[in-house]
Amino acid sequence: MEPYYYVIESIIKIIVVVSVLMGFVAYLTLIERKFLGYLQVRVGPNRVGWWGLLQPIADGIKSFVKEDIIPDNADKPVYVLAPMITFTAALSMFAVIPFGDSFTLFGREIKLVLADVDIGLLYIFAMGTLGEYGIVLGGWSANNKYGLLGSLRAAAQMISYEVALGLILIGTIIIAGSLRLTEIVEAQRGMWFVVYQPFAFLLYFVAALAEINRIPFDMPESESELACGFNIEYSSMKFALFMIAEYLHLVTVAALITTLFLGGWLGPVLPGWIWFSLKTSVIIFIFIWIRGTYPRMRYDHIMKLGWKFLFPAALANVVVTAFIVALR
């Protein structure tokens, strides 16, 4: 019977996690617009429901009923496939992130993580790179100049920042001694890694912003010069899938920063999942704050920052961390 219980437990966890994530993502769009509104001294959406609370639902209905346009010269299969790739990759990234302590229910120990795999951190990198394909292919397949420019930028940016992103986290891996995310959280029981690795934390924050294509690094989209870039021809639910994937990615990256540097679900008094959600929300708020504060960087500046600052700085961080750990 044991395998059946395992399957049932996994299915329940998946349903809960996916529905909570999707609900959160839907309201994240409202939260972001509201925060941005207040940051820019305006009210933000306030027409649909009290405080605009029904806005995400209205947006959802709107994207369902809008006409779905596929351009004549588009590469049809790729054009349809691209949003799906991005969405699937963004959704499956969350599978390895532990969002709470394990507890016992009906004599079974239940871990609050979907897949506690040995190579969790690498899995996240792998899914992140796959998700970028959707953006690159979406821009290319629409057969639009702006779309192509957007996808070329996305590809170049991904290649440049993925290197730094991986190197930055090596310091964390050296201290934790594992790629398994639950073990990385357990290793922070004494002290959060942000204290041991403050430099890596800041670097990761910057590189993560580039990874999820947000201001000041939202080159593939940059509406003021590329007219929305890679998703220029997309409409209706396909466009919505790109949007949802973007916010999912944002939530996942914030959860990852929480897990790697801020002690994950560890915290006194309150249950683990509340601490986890609190820390993740703070990181998300800072992301939105950054969006409201900084202008978009120029493209060549982004490349220079990636290769000439982040990359050497990450290498230096690895060397110093390894040296200190070896001496200890």
Place this chain on the structure above:
Amino acid sequence: MGAIGFKFVVFFISAVVVIVSSVLMITRKNPIHSALWMILAFFFMAVIYLLLNAQFIAVAQVMVYAGAIMMLILFVIMMVSLDKGHQEEQREQKPSVAKKVAGALVIVILAVELLFASILYQATARPGVYPADAVFSVGNTKTVGSLLYGQYLFPFEIASILLLVGIVGAVVLSKKHK
């Protein structure tokens, strides 16, 4: 259906997908489509690695090959194939007899190799030092790490020097034009 049956089904599906997408990869006219089929082939090869309990290699396969390298290839194809008309022209040329003979020869040699390998495997196969169960008990990443930085440290360092030479070579080549 037991555990072995399930594994066999997964292996069968992923093997078929790898073969079909490889064939599609070399027959597509559009280079981007070829690249996409190649990504799919890499992805399902990673599934086969997973079946062998080689999680680290599976994820490295997705991350490095299906992720980074194919992204570079896509990037280059997109940059180069902007001029689509020129490409169609090239495709129109019929392959010469020499090309056909060479292609047939390569296929025959590969088929013979495959045949011999499968026969010899049946005759001489023996389990390695690190079978799937042993790796599972130690932990995948630890096994790969201790082997790479222990027993195979020298070849590993040589390989990294080779890569460094490659990088320096690329820099030298690109500097020449200026």
